[in-house]
Amino acid sequence: MAELSKDKAPNESAHTVSLSARSHAEIGGVTEVKSFDEQSVVLDTVCGQLVLEGEGLHVGTLDMARGVLVIDGRQTALYYIEASSGRKKGFFRG
Template identity: 40%
Template sequence: MDGKKSAVAHKLMLERQKGGTITGIREVISFDEKEILLHTEEGKLSLKGDSLHVRHLDLESGELSLEGRIDSLAYLGRKKEKKEESLLKRLFQ
């Protein structure tokens, strides 16, 4: 083995705003009772809410389970693929 982790499919399953499970986690950037910030296979993910707690974290398998009230989630700073950009936009960058 070369020491690299294999990519795990990113999935997000919420259970009635009271917690859930996320796979495809690369890193936990920060967390507290109001926000959890993760680096996933799909980019940075911010979960905001109240009384948020990480129940289980396994970075080897890329899995995280959490509990608490989840009010919002957002992917941050996702870049479009170059092939999706228009020709004019690419020419004038």
């Protein structure tokens, strides 16, 4: 998919997640979008791999130069995958 060049990689403080009414997410610090479909989006951020699950998901904006991704659609879960254990670390589940 899309990948941010290594010389422009943002630092960890650039990682942000903003969720509005469980239907609009803006994520900063994105380095690569691994996969996406209407049920899930898997992406790498400067703070690790992030998974967003839901229904009718679609990418509203993808700006890899700035590391910003906007996802619209009903969002039901947002969590990080810990690289060493493969465990989910939830932001919210529901």
